[in-house]
Amino acid sequence: MAEVAYVSASRVFAGNPPVRAVDQLELDVADGEFLVLVGPSGSGKSTALRMLAGLEDVDEGAIKIGGKDVTNVPPKGRDIAMVFQSYALYPHMTVAENMGFALKLRGTSKQEIKDKVAEAAKMLDLTKYLDRKPKALSGGQRQRVAMGRAIVREPSVFLMDEPLSNLDAKLRVETRANIAALQQRLGTTTIYVTHDQVEAMTMGDRVAVLKDGLLQQCASPRELYDRPANAFVAGFIGSPAMNLKTVPLTAEGALLDGLTVPLTRSALDKASTEGLKEVTFGVRPETLRLAGADEEGMELTVELVEELGADAYVYGSVRIGGVPERFIVRVDGRTPPAFGQNVKVAVRDTSEVHLFHPESGARLEV
Amino acid sequence: MRRSIERHWYAYAMVAPVVVVLAVLVLYPLAQGVWFTLTDINESTIANPVLDRPATYSFVGLRNYLNVLSGDPSFGSFWSTLLRTIIWTGSCVVLTYGVGLGLALLLNRPMRARALYRVLLILPWAVPVFISAFAWKFMFNSQFGVINQVLGAFGLGQPVWLGQTDLALVAVVIVNVWVGVPFMMLALLGGLQSIPADLYEAAEVDGATPWQRFRDITLPGLRSVSSTVVLLGIIWTFNMFPVIYLVTGPAANPNTRILVTYAFERFFSGASRDYAVASTYGVLILSVLLVFAAFYRRALRRQEAFA
Amino acid sequence: MTIESLPIQVQAARVSLRGKRSMGRSVALHATLTVASLIAVFPVFWVLVTSFKPDARAVAPTIRLFDESSLANYRDVLSGQQGDFLAWVLNSVEIALLTTLIAVFLSATTGYAVSRFRFPGSRKLLLSFLIAQMFPFAVLIVPLFNVLLSLGLQGTGIGLVLVYCTTSVPFCTYMLKGYFDTIPTDIDESGRVDGLSPFGVFWRLVLPLARPGLAVTAFYAFLTAWGEVAFASAFLSASDESKTLAVGLQVFVQQNRVEWGHLAAASILVSIPAVAVFYLVQRFLVTGLAAGAVKG
Numbered sequence: 001m002a003e004v005a006y007v008s009a010s011r012v013f014a015g016n017p018p019v020r021a022v023d024q025l026e027l028d029v030a031d032g033e034f035l036v037l038v039g040p041s042g043s044g045k046s047t048a049l050r051m052l053a054g055l056e057d058v059d060e061g062a063i064k065i066g067g068k069d070v071t072n073v074p075p076k077g078r079d080i081a082m083v084f085q086s087y088a089l090y091p092h093m094t095v096a097e098n099m100g101f102a103l104k105l106r107g108t109s110k111q112e113i114k115d116k117v118a119e120a121a122k123m124l125d126l127t128k129y130l131d132r133k134p135k136a137l138s139g140g141q142r143q144r145v146a147m148g149r150a151i152v153r154e155p156s157v158f159l160m161d162e163p164l165s166n167l168d169a170k171l172r173v174e175t176r177a178n179i180a181a182l183q184q185r186l187g188t189t190t191i192y193v194t195h196d197q198v199e200a201m202t203m204g205d206r207v208a209v210l211k212d213g214l215l216q217q218c219a220s221p222r223e224l225y226d227r228p229a230n231a232f233v234a235g236f237i238g239s240p241a242m243n244l245k246t247v248p249l250t251a252e253g254a255l256l257d258g259l260t261v262p263l264t265r266s267a268l269d270k271a272s273t274e275g276l277k278e279v280t281f282g283v284r285p286e287t288l289r290l291a292g293a294d295e296e297g298m299e300l301t302v303e304l305v306e307e308l309g310a311d312a313y314v315y316g317s318v319r320i321g322g323v324p325e326r327f328i329v330r331v332d333g334r335t336p337p338a339f340g341q342n343v344k345v346a347v348r349d350t351s352e353v354h355l356f357h358p359e360s361g362a363r364l365e366v
Numbered sequence: 367m368r369r370s371i372e373r374h375w376y377a378y379a380m381v382a383p384v385v386v387v388l389a390v391l392v393l394y395p396l397a398q399g400v401w402f403t404l405t406d407i408n409e410s411t412i413a414n415p416v417l418d419r420p421a422t423y424s425f426v427g428l429r430n431y432l433n434v435l436s437g438d439p440s441f442g443s444f445w446s447t448l449l450r451t452i453i454w455t456g457s458c459v460v461l462t463y464g465v466g467l468g469l470a471l472l473l474n475r476p477m478r479a480r481a482l483y484r485v486l487l488i489l490p491w492a493v494p495v496f497i498s499a500f501a502w503k504f505m506f507n508s509q510f511g512v513i514n515q516v517l518g519a520f521g522l523g524q525p526v527w528l529g530q531t532d533l534a535l536v537a538v539v540i541v542n543v544w545v546g547v548p549f550m551m552l553a554l555l556g557g558l559q560s561i562p563a564d565l566y567e568a569a570e571v572d573g574a575t576p577w578q579r580f581r582d583i584t585l586p587g588l589r590s591v592s593s594t595v596v597l598l599g600i601i602w603t604f605n606m607f608p609v610i611y612l613v614t615g616p617a618a619n620p621n622t623r624i625l626v627t628y629a630f631e632r633f634f635s636g637a638s639r640d641y642a643v644a645s646t647y648g649v650l651i652l653s654v655l656l657v658f659a660a661f662y663r664r665a666l667r668r669q670e671a672f673a
Numbered sequence: 674m675t676i677e678s679l680p681i682q683v684q685a686a687r688v689s690l691r692g693k694r695s696m697g698r699s700v701a702l703h704a705t706l707t708v709a710s711l712i713a714v715f716p717v718f719w720v721l722v723t724s725f726k727p728d729a730r731a732v733a734p735t736i737r738l739f740d741e742s743s744l745a746n747y748r749d750v751l752s753g754q755q756g757d758f759l760a761w762v763l764n765s766v767e768i769a770l771l772t773t774l775i776a777v778f779l780s781a782t783t784g785y786a787v788s789r790f791r792f793p794g795s796r797k798l799l800l801s802f803l804i805a806q807m808f809p810f811a812v813l814i815v816p817l818f819n820v821l822l823s824l825g826l827q828g829t830g831i832g833l834v835l836v837y838c839t840t841s842v843p844f845c846t847y848m849l850k851g852y853f854d855t856i857p858t859d860i861d862e863s864g865r866v867d868g869l870s871p872f873g874v875f876w877r878l879v880l881p882l883a884r885p886g887l888a889v890t891a892f893y894a895f896l897t898a899w900g901e902v903a904f905a906s907a908f909l910s911a912s913d914e915s916k917t918l919a920v921g922l923q924v925f926v927q928q929n930r931v932e933w934g935h936l937a938a939a940s941i942l943v944s945i946p947a948v949a950v951f952y953l954v955q956r957f958l959v960t961g962l963a964a965g966a967v968k969g
Contacts, residue, residue, distance in 0.1 A: 055862050076868040088859035092881045102867035149867075159866075376871045377790035380782040381798065384842060387779065390824075391839045392805055395816030402815065412815070472706055477699075485955055486710035492951030493717055494900025496919050497940040501716035504723065504933060510732040512719055519736075544716070556959050598806065598844075605809045608902065626809050630903075633814065641815050648809045655807040 002066030002079075002156035002189055004029040004052065009061035009071075011047050011213075021047040023213040024061065032187045034180070035218075036204030038194055040236070044213035046161055049193045053082050053159050066156055076105075081150035082159040085166065087142050089134040095145050096121075096130040102153045120148045123182070140171050147179070151186070158183070158190040164199065176203060197237050201225070209233050231361035234282045234354055240313055240328045244282045245320060246358050254281045254355075257318050259298045261347050267355055270364055280361065282354035285313060285330040289348045290337070297344030300327060305336045312336040318345070402645040403430050409639035423642075430646040441643060442628040448654070451604060451624040454539065458603045461543045463596060466550030471584075473551070474558045491548035499612035502541045503528070506613070534614050534621045542609045546602075550595055557591030558584070593666050600662075601655055625651050717944070724937035731933035746938035755935065758942075760914040761921035765899060766946070768830050768917060772837040772898035773891050780842050780890055781883070784849030785875050789861065799850070802843035814907050821908065828910040836904050841897040845890040852886030853879060885957035892954045899947050918943045 006027040013019040022044040029035045037045040050056035052063055054075035062071045070078050081102070089098050099120060100113040108116075121127045124144040134142055143163060150158055163179070164172045180203045183190050194200055200207045201221040208218040209232075217229035228234035234242050248255045249271055253263040261281070271279055291297035300316040303326075312333045317324040329345055337343045347353060355364040404425055411423035437445045473484055490498060505511050506527040514524040527537045561583065569579050607626045614622045618631045629647035632640045723731050725742035733740060750758050787795050817836060818827065826832030856879060864874040880887070902919045909915050922943065925936035 050862075053862075053866055055865065074870075075862075075865040076870070080866060082863065082866045084859045084863060086857060086859045088857065088863035090860065090863070090878060090882075105868040105873075153867075374790055374792035377786040377792040377795075380786035380875075381792075381795075384779045384783045384846070385798070387835065387842070388801075388805065388839060390820060391817065391835055392808065392813075395813040395820055396808065398816035398819065399813055407815075469706075469709055472702060475702070477702065479703075483706045483710055484959075485952075487706075487713050488951070488955060488958065489717065489948070490713050492896070492948045493944050494896065494919065494947055496900055496902050496922070497720070497944055498716065500936060500940060501720045504937075505716060505719060507732075510734045512736060515734065515736045544712070548713075552958050559959065597803075601806050605807070607809075612902075629809060645815075648813070651809045652807055656804065659803070659807070 003031045003033075004157055004189060004191065005064040006048070006052075007062040007064065009048075009051060009058050009063055011044070011051055011056055012059045020213050022051065022210075025213075025215055027208060027215065027218060029189060029191065032189055034183050034190045034192065034203060034205045036192045036194060036200040036207045037210060038197055038200035038207055038236075039210035039216075041195060042212070043210040045193045045195075045210050047213075048210070049159050049161055049191055052157075052191060053080055054078050079156045080159055081153045081155040081157075083146045083150050083161065083163040085162040087134075087146040087163075087166075089142060089145055089149075091134055094131050094133055095126060095137070095148075098134065098145055099148045099152045102149070116152050117148075120152045123151070124148045139167055140175070143167060143175060147182070151182075154188075156189065158188050158192075160190065160192045162194055163192075164194070165196075179203065198239060201237065207237075209236060211236075227363070228282075228354065229363050231280050231282065231356040234356065238284060240285055242282045242284045242354070243288070243327050244280055244356075245325055245327075246278055247281045247320060248278045249276060254279060254353075256281070257298045257320050258344075259296055259346065261353060262350055263353075263355070267364060271355075274357070276358065278358050279364065280356040280358050282356060283347060284352070285328040287348050287352045288327070288329040288345050290314075290329070290331055291344040291346035293344065295344060295346055297346040298327070300329070300343050300345045302337050302339055302341045302343060305339060307333060307336060309333055314343075316343070399645045400649055402642055403649050404428070405642055406430075407641045407645075409641075412641065426642075430642050431650075434643065434646050434650065442623070442632070442647070444650070447623055447625055447628055450535070451626075454535065454624050455600055455603045457539050458542045458546065458606075459596060459599045461539070462546040462550050462599060462603075463592075465543065466547050467554050467588075469547070469551045470554035470558055471580075473555055487551060488548040490544055491552075495545060495608045496612055498545055499541065499609055502537075502544070503613050506537050528614055528619070530619060530621050532621055534619055538610050538613050538622050541613055542603065542606060545609060546599065550599065553591055553595045554588060557588045561587035597659065597662055600658070604655060605651065625654075720937045720940055723933060724941045726934050726937075728932045728934040731937065746934045747942070750935060750939045750942065756916075756921055756924045757914050758918075758921065758939070761916050761918045762942075764830065764909075764915060765918040765943075768833055768837070769895050769898040769946075771830070771834045772841070773894045775834060776838045776841045776845055776894035776897075777887060777890050779838060780845035780849050781880065781887065782875070783842070784846045785853055785879060787846070788850045788853035789858065799847070802846055805839070805843040814904070817904075818907065827908065828915075830909075833904060833908050834898070836908065837894075837898045837901065841894040845893060848893075849883065849886050849890055852883050856882050888954040888957040892950060892958070895950050896947060899943075 004027075006025040008024045008026055009022065010020060010024055011022040013021055025048055027035075037048055039045045047056055051058050052065075054070070054073060054077075058071050062069050064070065065078055065080070090101065093101065096114075096117050099117045103113045103116065117130070118127070121130055124147060126141065126144055126148055129137060129141060129145075134145065137145065143166070146163065150160075160179075164175055167175060176199060192199075192203060201224075204221060206218060206220055207224055209216040209224070211232050217224060217233045219227075219229075224233060224237050228237060228242075231244055235244050245256070249268070250260060251268075252260050253268070254261045261283075298318045300314075300318050302314055302316045304315040306313040306315070310333045312331050314329045314331055314337060316327055316329070318327050319325070327345065331337070356362060357364060404427060405423045406426050406429075407421075407423040411421065413419065413421035433441045434444050437443055469487060473480060473487070493501075505513050508514055508524060508526040508529070511527070513527070518524050525533055528534050565583050565587070566579060569583055574582065604624075605626050606624075607630060610622050610624065610627050611630065618627065623631075625647055629644045629651070632647065633644040722738055722742075724746055725744070726740050727743075727745065730737075730740040749755065753759065783798075786792070787799060821827040821832040821836075824832070826835065860878055860882070861874045864878045865871075869877060900919055905917045905920045906923075909917065909920065913921075918939075922936065922939050925932045925939060
């Protein structure tokens with residue numbers, strides 16, 4: 001058990017110009033916490049994890065585990081266990097040998113290894129397969145062996161690098177829940193890397209969003225969803241993505257096509273002190289609704305309707321300043337509009353809109 | 367630099383033994399060999415620790431190079447020998463690659479007895495070269511060799527294969543192809559197996575004929591293997607001493623003389639054992655290959671850029 | 674009838690449909706391969722046949738499989754009538770095995786370092802290996818002789834082993850590097866996290882996984898040493914009991930007369946270990962060589 005800290009840690013890859021894969025990362029993970037690192041590919045999330053594992057050099061700053069500076073400690077001295085995307089099971093060893101390998105290297109007695117492997121195998125429903133080689137296992141079973149290998153060691157930190165991305169969709173959802181439950185039971189600090197924001201939102205106590213090596217925001221899933229720190233986080237978290245459009249400001253609010261969304265006084269004041277004529281306006285699909293013919297609303301031409309049963313998502317275009325812009329609206333699944341139809345769209349609750357600086361993307365507090 | 371050593375010390379530790387061995391047993395001898403080319407060293411001027419005789423050879427500048435490059439027959443007719451070496455290398459590599467590719471393509475199909483064919487076809491590789499050479503020399507013998515006996519049985523001529531004619535060159539090319547095919551075939555077979563099957567399926571769906579599939583999938587898929595084995599094949603064949611020496615030797619046959627065998631001739635035969643000229647040939651061989659390899663790699667890179 | 678079994682059936686049907694070859698093409702395929710196999714095997718077979726014939730019958734101008742055939746040649750060769758054959762065998766075995774061991778070890782460590790660690794100079798090292806292939810090694814005999822002399826290794830098996838290593842290590846390193854490249858680095862990293870040092874990863878994970886590549890390397894190194902004549906005759910002392918097989922066999926080639934029957938018998942004896950080693954590793958050859966050549 002231990003807390004983990006990145007102290008303005010950077011990883012710089014040589015090149016011209018040098019690439020700052022992880023840039024001045026500041027992150028504190030509490031003991032027992034499940035922290036998810038999420039971001040698009042190339043965001044540096046895996047590099048950050050590998051720095052913690054000791055597989056990647058730390059060029060600037062430091063990394064601490066349990067309060068101890070481990071920046072220059074090799075992986076084996078860090079008391080961590082890692083689950084790889086490819087699982088990285090040793091092909092020439094049986095499941096039991098794979099799971100007990102780290103203990104064997106530590107000089108644990110044979111009997112103790114056997115007991116611990118058996119215990120972990122029981123927890124993961126692997127008892128039947130202990131004598132098999134990884135080649136003879138299904139994808140899901142391999143994934144569980146990789147988990148078992150980490151659990152057996154009882155490390156102070158679990159590191160998981162996209163451990164679910166090689167599973168099919170159904171198994172992924174199932175395993176997602178299992179990992180989260182397991183982590184709660186063991187109470188081991190866990191850093192989990194994924195590019196899948198659904199995984200991030202459902203599993204993490206907190207989620208850290210990275211982009212281009214820079215930490216965008218680290219907060220609870222709720223907070224990320226409700227108060228994204230910038231336009232990138234707003235667009236990245238949530239599915240389907242938030243509608244983000246740059247629109248002109250008027251004295252009353254944000255001006256969309258045929259619809260003025262009233263903004264609070266403080267928001268307008270803030271915009272005017274910064275001298276902004278326009279603003280990046282964000283509204284989630286569920287915050288939009290279809291409006292009656294006599295109501296004020298944006299004119300939207302339906303281009304696609306995605307029916308999901310209870311809900312339906314309407315994709316359509318709205319002309320803003322003469323340019324067609326794609327909007328997504330969540331509507332009732334039983335009465336969706338038809339393709340090609342023109343509908344009116346209004347904002348359900350104006351307190352749920354988000355405003356961002358049109359250039360920096362930073363959140364304008366409302 | 368200090369940082370680099372700190373970070374990579376285990377890499378250097380793992381490489382060090384090879385570097386030391388190569389430096390002592392390749393680089394240093396090479397440097398000494400290059401020095402010899404600038405002297406008149408031979409059996410009578412070299413230091414002889416057994417007789418306790420000091421070295422008496424002296425520096426002669428570029429004389430050896432001038433002698434050799436003049437094409438003087440008493441110095442091995444360098445240019446015509448070079449030409450023969452190129453013919454020898456070219457025909458060996460083309461034939462070896464062609465036969466190897468053909469067999470690899472056949473072996474890459476699912477069929478009965480594939481494993482057996484494969485074992486039999488690789489067998490020539492397993493046999494030590496000096497024994498293969500002896501076997502072929504025996505078979506090529508003009509009086510009692512099995513090849514001429516078979517030719518005679520069919521009423522065909524019974525040529526003197528290993529005499530002082532160009533037929534001897536044909537004979538050693540045959541032997542060298544026989545020796546070289548297994549390596550080529552296996553490497554290409556491995557290359558064929560690394561081409562993803564779905565490429566062929568996609569091409570089939572697109573309506574490609576077998577020939578088109580071969581030209582547009584197989585050949586490009588083999589590019590990297592081919593470029594490697596062809597380069598290696600050229601280098602090895604260029605320096606292929608044992609096959610020629612053992613099949614047409616031990617007396618030198620001018621019709622199968624290539625650069626390496628002449629260097630050896632200079633080295634071993636004759637009373638004087640002319641180390642200086644032998645080394646000169648060695649350095650020239652190395653230079654030719656270096657120049658060739660540089661062009662080869664550049665051509666490959668250009669081809670890659672346009673592919 | 675479950676839904677899962679359907680695609681399998683469809684696939685099976687497709688395979689059998691595609692797997693079908695017309696009778697004529699099938700015959701042509703097998704005929705070509707049979708002829709090629711015969712050509713590949715015949716010289717060895719002919720030496721085998723000859724090895725049972727007396728020297729005089731071996732050169733008879735008629736084709737006969739058996740002609741006063743007996744085991745007499747083998748008896749003569751093994752009894753050491755023409756030279757200490759058994760001593761030559763021991764020398765050859767010792768030198769070839771030592772070469773194999775050292776060459777595999779050296780090329781494995783080097784190949785691993787080049788494959789895994791992007792250390793400064795690694796590309797130059799590989800390039801220098803390629804250039805090392807270009808040396809007409811035979812021409813380096815005099816300088817090599819001098820080096821071995823000053824190291825006190827001239828005339829010893831060890832000296833010869835080192836020389837053989839220099840000829841086989843560059844190619845073996847290339848091949849093993851290619852093979853190591855096919856082993857995912859995740860395995861290494863997993864090992865590091867599990868508590869292995871970089872050397873431990875190499876020794877306990879990568880080497881066991883690279884067995885096919887190592888087999889090919891061993892085969893290559895063994896053959897290099899087993900069949901080499903030029904260095905062996907230059908660097909080993911002239912005394913009969915220190916010769917290797919390849920050198921020793923020259924006793925059957927007299928000034929103007931070759932004892933073909935005896936030479937054939939001795940050749941077969943020499944080939945047996947090489948072919949045995951070959952048979953042991955042949956199933957690895959394709960994968961091992963492919964990895965090396967494809968990546969090389």
